[in-house]
Amino acid sequence: MPLAIYVLGLMIFSMTTSEFMVAGIMPSLAAEFGVSIAAIGYLVSGYAAGMIVGGPLLTIGLLRLPRKTAFLTLSFVFLAGQILGALAPNYELMMAARIITGIASSACFGVAIEIALTLVRPEASGRAASIVLGGLMVATAIGLPVAMLFDQYFGWRSSFWAVAILVLLSGIMALRLIPSSPSVGSVSIRGELAAFKNRHLWAAFATSMLIIGATFAAFSYFSPILTDVAGFDAKIVPLLLGIYGAATVVGNLITGRLADRFMMPILTIGLTVLASALILFGLFAGNPVIAIAAVIVIGLAGVPMNPAMVTRVSRTSNSGSLVSTVHVSVVNFGIVVGSTIGGLAIDHGLGLSSPLWVGAILGILGLLSLLPYLVKEREPKAGIQKSGQTCA
The missing domain is CATH 1.20.1250.20 (MFS general substrate transporter like domains)
Incomplete structure (x- = not known):
């Protein structure tokens, strides 16, 4: 690099x-x-x-x-x-x-x-x-x-x-x-905007928004969940958040090396693990051991899907700055959506653990958003196998 x-x-x-x-x-x-x-x-x-x-x-x-x-x-x-x-x-x-x-x-x-x-x-x-x-x-x-x-x-x-x-x-x-980059004075704004006519790009954006929304629905309320539900002392929470941050760094190092070859498996497995961790956390939020384990797994699987998300967007459309910036905006919108819905769930009396269930639902929706593309990936392989059997 x-x-x-x-x-x-x-x-x-x-x-x-x-x-x-x-x-x-x-x-x-x-x-x-x-x-x-x-x-x-x-x-x-x-x-x-x-x-x-x-x-x-x-x-x-x-x-x-x-x-x-x-x-x-x-x-x-x-x-x-x-x-x-x-x-x-x-x-x-x-x-x-x-x-x-x-x-x-x-x-x-x-x-x-x-x-x-x-x-x-x-x-x-x-x-x-x-x-x-x-x-x-x-x-x-x-x-x-x-x-x-x-x-x-x-x-x-x-x-x-x-x-x-x-x-x-x-x-x-x-x-x-x-390195100095050449002038791009001939760039057409209309051409850049044309990239957004691609429905597959918006599907990639939607998955990214749901991934980050699921993660931040939980992360935004880790402090009160860990203190008031899991029973940790408030002085320990910064350490636990530091462990979460370290887990995101480790997860990012892993996915960064694999995203180019295994983009779709990373998204599929990552969303499955993320949703499962959020469900487990929601069911046993009062158990300190499970709470710590869930925080670590959410750190490993949530935000570290970013490299795969970026790879999918660039392959679906282009790697131009406008597409990339809109992707950043979509990700931030996911943060707003996740944290807002999680807060509304608490305000409506569903309990401090309710943001975890909000995150789990968003994670499941993220998985569902991938299904059409997983089917498309398998169809060519099935066709090749069938063709091979016919030749044999």
Whole structure:
């Protein structure tokens, strides 16, 4: 793998740490701006909204730029938004900072994946994507806990400045290590949009949304489930979440190496394991041993399906930045869908374990979305066997 791909992964790590860390430093931000915890939760929603809506629009605006130039431009926009957040004197400016960084992050994800896929042979695209998206997993395992430590010992603004420094360093390394890309001034926006007429692309998007929705329906409520249902001490929960993050990193390393050759088996087996773990967790959430085992399995099987998801999208349509950015938006929509439905289930009195069942249902729907394509894959093999028998 070219070193530039690891630099792309470092940038994604920095941006994803910024996305996640607000959830870990909510009390400090609420005290700073004199607002409720719920209001700080809207900062997370603002970031997600920027990724879902603004990212694709910004990507369209940058389509005619060379990919390296587009990546560096987006990194600079993100850096500006991150610095605004570090300096924000009030809640309103912090919200603006979160929306700016969300928009830039989504577009940067798409361009980073596109650049990575141009730096390797097609048969290595899954592994390249796993390294870039590995930044997301490492942010869960390392970035979020470190940001929380910065908040505890140096204040919440230090967390924002630390991410800003990481983004700056990543940008400098990207400037030196990413090969210059030719101008793409002849790119047709209409041609890029034509890719979305492919119904198989939307089927791939739907599966990705259901995978992430199933995972985050559970992950979003791990803390209250582990403390109030499984009976763990609140001080142990960060460690358990760190174990979950480590499991995602391990799972990503495995699927990244296998995604190019076994894309569909990874999605099929991964969804089966994910849904089974969520059902088992839902049935025995009060058992600490099963709870820990389920958390680890969900970490291994859920988000690490990303390389296979990216491989499927690129094979179904193309590896252009607009398709990749919309895929990122779909994934973030899955996060919103899973966490929202899980929250509604709790609010309607179905219990703290109900998000696990929401996740299981979404996982089963994800499996069902694959069935037509599994049948198509088997049909040619059956035809070949039949032909061979006839010749014999």
